[in-house]
Amino acid sequence: MTRAWTLPTLLVLCGSAVAAGSFVQGRPWWAAAILLVFVLLAGVHSPLVFPRSIGAREAERRSAVDGRPVVFWRSGCTYCLRLRVRLGRDARRAHWVDIWRDPEGAAMVRAANDGNETVPTVLVAGRSRTNPDVGWVREQLPVRA
Known part of the structure; x- marks a missing residue:
């Protein structure tokens, strides 16, 4: 079961890291947009879509x-x-x-x-x-x- 969630978890973690970097650089809206894209990608690749x-x-x-x-x-x-x-x-x-x-x-x-x-x-x-x-x-x- 955990294997099915590996890619979605990695997408959320990577998106969080990139968003945190953008937030620290003073671009909170860009950080929110990046995080949203990665969360959507994680959702699409998760077992929840099927x-x-x-x-x-x-x-x-x-x-x-x-x-x-x-x-x-x-x-x-x-x-x-x-x-x-x-x-x-x-x-x-x-x-x-x-x-x-x-x-x-x-x-x-x-x-x-x-x-x-x-x-x-x-x-x-x-x-x-x-x-x-x-x-x-x-x-x-x-x-x-």
Whole structure:
């Protein structure tokens, strides 16, 4: 769990250091702006932006029942972030597995990608796609009721 928060924590710490330097130099508004940018970057790269992660085994079980795709991701991954942002509210209609929190999910991603933990990897009906087009992912989502 702490691995997922490493990048956001580093961003906040670096932003705080840069902002403190600007504040000491007599530029409090610039310091506040810098700190805000770093905090926003930390938020975007944190697990808070993504739907709640579940374990790979539970995601597969749920997917078999409801037909929703399983998206394997990790924090700090710009491709995962891009997929998440482009899906918008539709992202909630998929099952998300953070491979840094779930070793079984990481193993499934490695099995699908020749030993690499390349994300996002999307699993639909037992078949996987790595870094798929957002349009394809949307087509795999169940129709809204």
